[in-house]
Amino acid sequence: MRLCIYPGTFDPLTNGHFDVLQRAAKLFDRVTVAVAISTPKNALFSIEQRVELVRANLGQLPNVDVVSFDGLLVEFARKQQAQAIIRGLRALSDFEFEFNMALMNRHLDPQVETIFVMPKEAYSYTSSSLVKQIASLGGDIAHFVPANVAVALQQALAKR
Numbered sequence: 620m621r622l623c624i625y626p627g628t629f630d631p632l633t634n635g636h637f638d639v640l641q642r643a644a645k646l647f648d649r650v651t652v653a654v655a656i657s658t659p660k661n662a663l664f665s666i667e668q669r670v671e672l673v674r675a676n677l678g679q680l681p682n683v684d685v686v687s688f689d690g691l692l693v694e695f696a697r698k699q700q701a702q703a704i705i706r707g708l709r710a711l712s713d714f715e716f717e718f719n720m721a722l723m724n725r726h727l728d729p730q731v732e733t734i735f736v737m738p739k740e741a742y743s744y745t746s747s748s749l750v751k752q753i754a755s756l757g758g759d760i761a762h763f764v765p766a767n768v769a770v771a772l773q774q775a776l777a778k779r
Contacts, residue, residue: 623703624696626653629669630662631768633750635742639707642736644680652685663775676765693728703732709743
């Protein structure tokens with residue numbers, strides 16, 4: 620069975636993330652969405668909330684599950700017996716960071732491949748940070764995130 624890991628903070632899950640996930644689900648027998656517990660970013664949602672927001676959108680993807688993880692991604696991938704790590708590339712600006720990360724992961728574990736997947740063009744400019752910024756300023760985010768995420772984001776921002 621071919622397994623891949625799709626890691627990220629998913630704070631929050633965007634339609635671009637989901638598009639990459641759907642593509643990965645077509646390529647692999649199993650996909651594990653790995654939500655990072657430790658992140659240098661200030662997460663708006665708790666790890667439990669982020670996992671649940673992803674899980675709630677997996678209904679039509681029976682070969683996908685979601686878990687949280689901490690520590691080195693390649694160690695997590697090794698424990699899961701994954702053959703690959705899936706990473707989304709939205710634009711050229713993502714490439715340098717992702718390229719360096721892929722090379723470092725290859726150095727740490729040459730058995731785990733990194734595969735880059737491009738989302739649909741409509742999501743190429745979408746990021747969690749931009750979605751949070753738009754939502755915080757009262758903008759419409761319905762095109763950028765699943766419906767449950769839009770509601771959760773509005774609720775979280777209203778508490779601030």
